[in-house]
Amino acid sequence: MLETMKGAIFDLDGVIVDTAKYHYLAWRSLAKRLGFEFTESDNERLKGVSRMESLQILLEVGGVEANEAERLEMAEAKNKEYVEYISRLEPAEILPGAREYLLELRNRGVKIALGSASKNAAFILGRLGIAELFDAVVDGTKVSKAKPDPEVFLAASAALGLNPADCVVFEDAAAGVEAGKAAGCKVVGIGSAVILRDADCVIAGLHELV
Structure with a gap:
């Protein structure tokens, strides 16, 4: 599978870099302003989910009602705080093995491609100093349907000029694994074999592949 693939499509958070902690801090801060606690356990439900859907889950957790204008304002405030965190990202924060594996793939x-729900993906790749290693970046600014919908991976394989069947997706979220399979790609799960049981294989991290 990995030896014969023509294209590799990577999720960002939890695969290339761990920005999930910054998302959590920003969501927790918003919840605190709204008057309730948002735990790390609650935050697990946001993995691989779009910003507005994440907000919906957070509001459900807190039992908070909000109209469309208020929701947009909340999402913007959360994103502003998150961007402040990631604006200080450094290349050293790339997860072990990620840069090495990307370089190995380019040599082969x-x-x-990147296939991520993040609307800040291009900025993050720039901060990490690895933007030039990607032939295509498909993120939340280019697709409208969140995983487990396969749109992001279908768009990424198309951007590479490849059939989905010739691509392998690297994902750390169950919704992302489901999206990759629905797109017709092979999927490498990164993380828990229990949570990612539908992946074609599961590894602890990209460092296992270099």
């Missing part, structure tokens, strides 16, 4: 002639 495998095309590389």
